[in-house]
Amino acid sequence: MERVLGIDLGTTNTCVAIVEDGVPTVIPNRGGYKTTPSMVAITEAGKRLVGHIAKRQAITNAENTVYAAKRLIGRKWTSPQVKNAVSTASFKIVEGPHGDVRIALRDKTYSVSEISAMILQEVKMFAEDYLNEPVTKAVVTVPAYFNDNQRQATKDAGQIAGLDVIRIINEPTAAALAYGFGKNVDKVIAVFDLGGGTFDISILEISSGGVFKVIATAGDTFLGGEDFDGRIIDWLVEGFREQHGVDLRQDRMALQRLKDAAEKAKCELSGVTETEINLPFIISSGRNDALHLQRQLTRATLNQLCDDLVERCVEICRQTLEDARLERDEIEEVILVGGMTRMPAVQDSVTKFFGRDPCKGVHPDEVVGLGAAVQGAALVDESKEMILLDVTPHALGIMTFGSKFEELIPKNTTVPTSRSKIFTTSRDNQTAVKILVMQGDSEKATENELLGEFILTGLRRAPKGQVEIEVVFEINSDGIVSVSAKDLETGQAQSIQVTASSGLTKDEVKAMMDNAKDYLVESRASDEFEGTKQEAEKFVVDIEKMFPQVEAVVASSDFGREAISKAKSILQKTREAIDKRDAAAVKEQMEALSRTHRMFKGVVSRPH
Amino acid sequence: MVRLVRLLPNVDYKKLPLNRVEGAVFLKIDGKLTEPEIVTATGFHPESVTKAIDKLVELKAAEIVDKAKDQLQKTTKAASGLAFGGNLGSGDYDRRLLDEPAELDAEKKALILDAAVRIERLNFYELLGLHRLVDKKEVKAAYYAIAPEFHPDKYFKRNIGAFKPKIEAIFARLTLAHDTLSSKQKRAEYDEYLHTIDANNRVNEQAGAAARALANAQAEIEKQARLAADVEADAKRQQDLADRKRALAAKLSGKLGGRPQAPGPAPTNQPPPTMDPKQAAEALRVRYEYAKQQAAKSQVESFVNTGRSLVAQGDFPGAANVFRIARTLMPDDPQLAAEAEAVARQASAALADNFSRIGEFELQQERWLEASTNLTKACNGRPEDARLHERASFATMKSGTNPRRAVELGRRAVELAPRNPTYRATLAYAYAAASLESSAAAEIARALELAPKDEKVLALVQQTKEGVKILLAEAREREKAGPAPATSTSSPTNFAQMYPPTSASAAPQAAASQAPPAQAQSPSMPPAGRPSYANVPAQHLQPQSLQPQSLPPQTAQGSWSSPPAPHPSNPPPGHPQHPSQQGYPQQGQPQHAQPQQAGFAQTSYPQPQPGYAPGISYAPPGYSQSGPPPAQQGQPQHPQHGVPQQGYPQHGLPQQGYAQQGYAQQGVPQQGQPQQGYAQQGVPQQGYPQQGYPQQGYPQQGYPQQGYPQQGYPQQGYPQQGYPQQGYPQQGQGAAPGAPPTGQPGTSGEHPAGQAPPADASNPMWPAAPGAGASGRSGSYSVVSPEAADRKKR
Missing domain, CATH: 1.10.10 (Arc Repressor Mutant, subunit A)
Known part of the structure; x- marks a missing residue:
């Protein structure tokens, strides 16, 4: 059976899982951790770092370390969220050639999809190590409230990383799959997913026949742990300014340290009620001495700082319940997903709102990845009795007369689906109409996302309102939107498959794919070299250590002298090869080195 | 494992x-x-x-x-069980499609193909194989049992080619069924919708049944009358025979006894000598008439009782039907007429309710055309309902089929509620849609005057203004070839000025037609600096809704009725195949051939506003709307009409009907068929009834016992009043508007009790001179003569 990875590509952490012998399992990374920080850095030497090592060096390399790239993926340069990120991020965000967002690291700019691809590539690599076989297919999760452009950008990231993303599924849905998998229950559940960057709430119905039907979903793609951290940072910066009159935001490294400290404090406050934030030498005052930051943060203060964020989550829950036409007491189980749900204030709010204690049985960091793996397995294995009926999180429609958004497929519609509506011309003798396919929940078309457009021509010349055009929207099970328009009189028709744009052209994606592949080859080679180099260096060091002793013993004989000079030349050649980073040359020397090493050992160990 | x-x-x-x-x-x-x-x-x-x-x-x-396989078989079984109307796979689908390449076995292909056909015509309950009373849980269970089988993910790894969109369509439909039936509100709406359709079907059936009942009743009356007449004729024959025997005997005895004896006085027990044959025939006819009336009376009585019980049950349309039949049988009874009228009014109100409910529902569903049709029908039932008119106007405007009609309805709404700004705004929009810009502007001004602050009105007004403004702006733009003016006119008067009267409003259009179309409509000219989708809005489509925000938030359920509502390129209003009219008998829809249509004059005339309630066929006469011009009354066989004979052979056409009924009518010379034995000539009617009548089992007492007299059915007017002459014409010509039997000159009014011989007055139980009034009078006007009808009307 073909293996399909389930990847929870999170804002702060990424988790990869697979179904093994019918059991979904998280694949640990090389460090043995079950989640990998979604961070990418480029070192001064141009080396790419992903995951824990990237996180570790973030403070010293703040400008070239990307975190929370997910908050930017698939967004337009002009969007307010990007504007916000530009002013707060410690790395440099620039405008791309198509109005998209790029990230400048060292001397190169990367698309956000590329950054995400680096993370995917990393997890793919260690999954392959773990499974001992190549894997090409994956189900990747995204926040339920992602729009089509963001989904497409995520898909692109998978493609760049060399993964065939067979399905994009929603994170809360995935969590529900993991929760309900093999349980054989009939239940209505709510999944409250507050992650690093996004908030989602989904209400699902699980039937014992293995059908998972999403009833309603909603969320906020810019509400998550990062915002909670931001509140703590603001609080620290503000306090520091009052105390010292210095704005810590001006210093990127200080900002990164603040960020780290804030996150740590937030996590600690889930367990204790008070913690100390201590950042010595946070900034130089410019008079040859450094300033230190030291403050006490209590849980109560944190709750106060983040009060409105939690309230926003609850408000979205309320709205979603309404959309689902359910009462609170009809929810039979509440599942908490995402690291942020460890925060007591969040848990309390959820308990209060739903009137029941949340389910304790799922791991908030791993459940989404596990669910993705479950879905992957169900797709490729027909004997798996599991079917997922997901919904469209946003309404789809077209722009009409007066820039109005005319909805064809309402939000929370189970896919696949198709809907049609009749429209008419708005001007006399209008012979062409432009169909602008949009996604969003605003009545004003301009506030929604443009997914694609096409033109229907050859309309009959007639007074306005007389020509009837049928517009059909279709979403298939892969989430691909097709739109067709037809002049009902002439039968003239036009249609497009709306391929949401991630901000990258096909060629760009292709080029990035090639780059990624090259990198992979390079990095594999470099890994290999490093391995050989270490081995060779070990020999070299050992041999050098034994050298005086061996020299003393065998110098008397010609044979010995010859051997010594031979050993010297081997060492020399090895050093040169290492300096040139010539893996092949080093390898060539390996046998000689090993032989020399053995011989030296023999000489040294012989009793004299 | x-x-x-x-x-x-x-x-x-x-x-x-x-x-x-x-x-x-x-x-x-x-x-x-x-x-x-x-x-x-x-x-x-x-x-x-x-x-x-x-x-x-x-x-x-x-x-x-293999558990998975077992499960698959089970679900397939479920799917082929009750769901989809049962027996899935054996339906009427194109068998050639089975050869489409797909990684599916033939059985599965058949299931999919059949299901794809069936989703179009089954209602949601049938689709899920459910009874209408099932609870939410059962809906879910059924859906969860069937739906996964038709989810494309089930075949993720296979290449199922052309079957994929089919599966997706089936799945989408099942899901819609589930979502609808498991939401309380949506299900109620849907049930209501189904219920209405059912009710309409039922009413149609009822109407058909009523027509049959009427035919039966008449046949029964005929039969009884004939029977009665036969009995008398038989008796007469017997007597003749006896007479002849006696004469022969006398003759014989005379011969035998030499000189014949002078005939002695008739034995006391002998009946009077043979009557004049003419007289006898007339007597027979009168007797027949009487018997017929009696039979009719008992029929009417039973219909009236049925009708009353239906009224008691609240089934007004049914009652109206029954009363209509009763009235057809007994057209001259004022009280019956009054009662029937009252029921008819109630029925029409009830129907208006029904139509307005359907209409509102369709409005919500944005099925403008249907909504327009139904709301307009409802308006006919409730001519004083301003809101209904406004809604109807709105729907009609949105349907885009008949802007003039929308304006008319809007005007009526405003007429009824002149102080309502929303109605005015709607009217303004209707004006705008009908290209009556100046009227629109004036109406906007009035609306704003009434509610300068009302947000909804303002929004409506803004929409209207924008709509019109953009047109104008574009026209200018094209004229100047410059950028569209973005200035907004805030005051209504200003707006009015911008909008020259219609005569002058040709200017922008002229400009439009001057501009080279390719350029004018070229969508590839977005103004620089704007996002491409924000460019000139007029290039985009306009939903048929011009002002969606005045609607309740849409639920946009797609259409309930099977395929997307047909939108003929130029939909004639009241298009026969239109789904909204499901179940309503349609003019020109042969398959319906609603017999009762014959009863409606108005169905036979081209409607000035077609699509506007032509076929409320189950309405009693006089129920529906406008009357056709009287001059046309004499043309029951209007070419557009679904030929009345089809449904009503026996009375659709007076000439035929009477001929069949076997007696001739005075005043209709071509029908005077003496050979049938009924002479038209004046019969000494006075003497007649008293004679032959009682023996023949029509006891006088029978009548009062039936309770009619007490109820004020004046004996003198009841049966005899021109039943044949006037009753039928009314049927044949339908509810000749303005000619309700009660008020018609020439009906009961022309046969006052006083005309009956005085003997009658002394015998209130008995209709005097049954034949006299009718036959005597009937000569004075011909029922089939348009002139007469004309005169009647006057």
Whole structure:
């Protein structure tokens, strides 16, 4: 059976899982951790770092370390969220050639999809190590409230990383799959997913026949742990300014340290009620001495700082319940997903709102990845009795007369689906109409996302309102939107498959794919070299250590002298090869080195 | 992997070489218990059970069931069971499509193809194989049993080619069914919708049944009358015979006895000498008439009773039908007429309710055309309902079929509620849609005057203004070839000025037509600096809704009615195939051939506003709307009409009907068929009834016992008043508007009691001169003569 990875590509952490012998399992990374920080850095030497090592060096390399790239993926340069990120991020965000967002690291700019691809590539690599076989297919999760452009950008990231993303599924849905998998229950559940960057709430119905039907979903793609951290940072910066009159935001490294400290404090406050934030030498005052930051943060203060964020989550829950036409007491189980749900204030709010204690049985960091793996397995294995009926999180429609958004497929519609509506011309003798396919929940078309457009021509010349055009929207099970328009009189028709744009052209994606592949080859080679180099260096060091002793013993004989000079030349050649980073040359020397090493050992160990 | 074991058929356990353990395991295998369950059930060690099962499989006594496959079969079975109307796969689909390449077996292909056809015509309950009373849980269960089978993910790894969109469509429909039936509100709406359709079907059936009942009643009356007449004729024949015998005997005896005796006085017990044949015929006819009236009376009575009980049950349309029949049988009874009128009014109000409910629902569904039709029908039932008119206007405007009609309805709404700004705004929009810009502007001004602050009105007004403004702006733009002016006119008067009267408003249009179309409509000219989708809005489509925000938030359910509502390129209003009219008999829809249409004059005339309630066929006469011009009354066979004879052979056409009924009518010379034995000439009617009548079993008392007199059915007016002459014409010509029997000159009014011989007055139980009034009068006007009808009307 073909293996399909389930990847929870999170804002702060990424988790990869697979179904093994019918059991979904998280694949640990090389460090043995079950989640990998979604961070990418480029070192001064141009080396790419992903995951824990990237996180570790973030403070010293703040400008070239990307975190929370997910908050930017698939967004337009002009969007307010990007504007916000530009002013707060410690790395440099620039405008791309198509109005998209790029990230400048060292001397190169990367698309956000590329950054995400680096993370995917990393997890793919260690999954392959773990499974001992190549894997090409994956189900990747995204926040339920992602729009089509963001989904497409995520898909692109998978493609760049060399993964065939067979399905994009929603994170809360995935969590529900993991929760309900093999349980054989009939239940209505709510999944409250507050992650690093996004908030989602989904209400699902699980039937014992293995059908998972999403009833309603909603969320906020810019509400998550990062915002909670931001509140703590603001609080620290503000306090520091009052105390010292210095704005810590001006210093990127200080900002990164603040960020780290804030996150740590937030996590600690889930367990204790008070913690100390201590950042010595946070900034130089410019008079040859450094300033230190030291403050006490209590849980109560944190709750106060983040009060409105939690309230926003609850408000979205309320709205979603309404959309689902359910009462609170009809929810039979509440599942908490995402690291942020460890925060007591969040848990309390959820308990209060739903009137029941949340389910304790799922791991908030791993459940989404596990669910993705479950879905992957169900797709490729027909004997798996599991079917997922997901919904469209946003309404789809077209722009009409007066820039109005005319909805064809309402939000929370189970896919696949198709809907049609009749429209008419708005001007006399209008012979062409432009169909602008949009996604969003605003009545004003301009506030929604443009997914694609096409033109229907050859309309009959007639007074306005007389020509009837049928517009059909279709979403298939892969989430691909097709739109067709037809002049009902002439039968003239036009249609497009709306391929949401991630901000990258096909060629760009292709080029990035090639780059990624090259990198992979390079990095594999470099890994290999490093391995050989270490081995060779070990020999070299050992041999050098034994050298005086061996020299003393065998110098008397010609044979010995010859051997010594031979050993010297081997060492020399090895050093040169290492300096040139010539893996092949080093390898060539390996046998000689090993032989020399053995011989030296023999000489040294012989009793004299 | 948990194993499920099943026994193979035709295994003789006696011949199996089994030990005790294996035998016990063998006995536990039933195709339902899994291996661990067998372990629990037998209490044996799991290993020995495993071994036993292995051995049984080896011996070919049992087999391991592939659970997934088993499940698949089960669900397929469910899907082919009650769902989709049952027997899925055997339906009427294009068998050639089975050859489409797909990684599916033939059976599966058949299921999919058949289901794809069926989703178009089954209602949601039938689709899920459910009874209408099932609860939410059962809806879910059914959906969850069927839907996964038609989810494309089930075939993720296969290439199913052309079957994929089909599966997706089936799935989408099932989901819509589930979503609708499991939401209380949506289900109520849908039930209402189905219910209305059912009710309409039922009413149609009822109407058909009513027509049949009427025919039956008339046949029955005929039969009884004939029977009665026959009895008399028989008696007469007997008497004639006796007379002749006697005469012969006398003759004979005369001959035998030499000179014949002068005939002596008739024996006292002998009946009077033979009547003049003419007289006899007339007497017979009168007797026949009388019998007929009696029979009719009892029929009417039973109809009236039925009608009353239907009224009591609240079934006004049904009652109206029944009363209509009763009135047809007995057209001259003022009280019956009054009662029938009252019921008809109630029925029409009830129907208006129905139509307005359907209309509102369709409005919500944005099925403008249907909504327009139904709301307009409702308006006819409730001509004083301003809101209804406004809604109807709105729907009609949105449907885009008949802007003038929308304006008319809007005007009526405003007329009824002149102070309502929303109605004015709607009217303004209707004006705008009908290109009556100046009227629109004026109306906007008035609306704003009434509610300068009302947001809804402002929004409506803004919409209207924008709509019109953009047109103008574009026209200018094209004229100047410059950018569109973005200035907004805030004051209504200003707006009015911008909008020259219609005569002058040709200017922008002229400009439009001057501009080279390719350029004018070229969508590839977005103004620089704007996002491409924000460019000139007029290039985009306009929803048929011009002002969606004045609607309740849409639920946009797609259409209930099977395929997307047909939108003929130029939909004639009241298009016969339109789904909104499902169940309503349509003009020109032969398959309906509603007989009762014959009863409606108005159905036979081209409507000035077609699509506007032509066929409320189950309405009683006088119920529906406008009357046709009287001059046309004499043309029951209007070419557009669904030829009345089809449904009503016996009375659709007076000429035919009477001829069939076997007696001639005075005043209709071509029908005077003396050979049938009924002479038209004046019959000495006075003497007649008293004579032959009582013996023949029509006791006078019978009548009052029936309670009519007490109820004020004036004896003199009731049966005799021109029933044949006037009753039928009314049927044949329908509810000749303005000619309700009660008020018609020439009906009861022209046959005052006073005309009956005085003898009558002394005998209130008995209709005097049954034939006289009718026959005497009928000569004075011909029912089929348009002039007469004309005169009547006057």
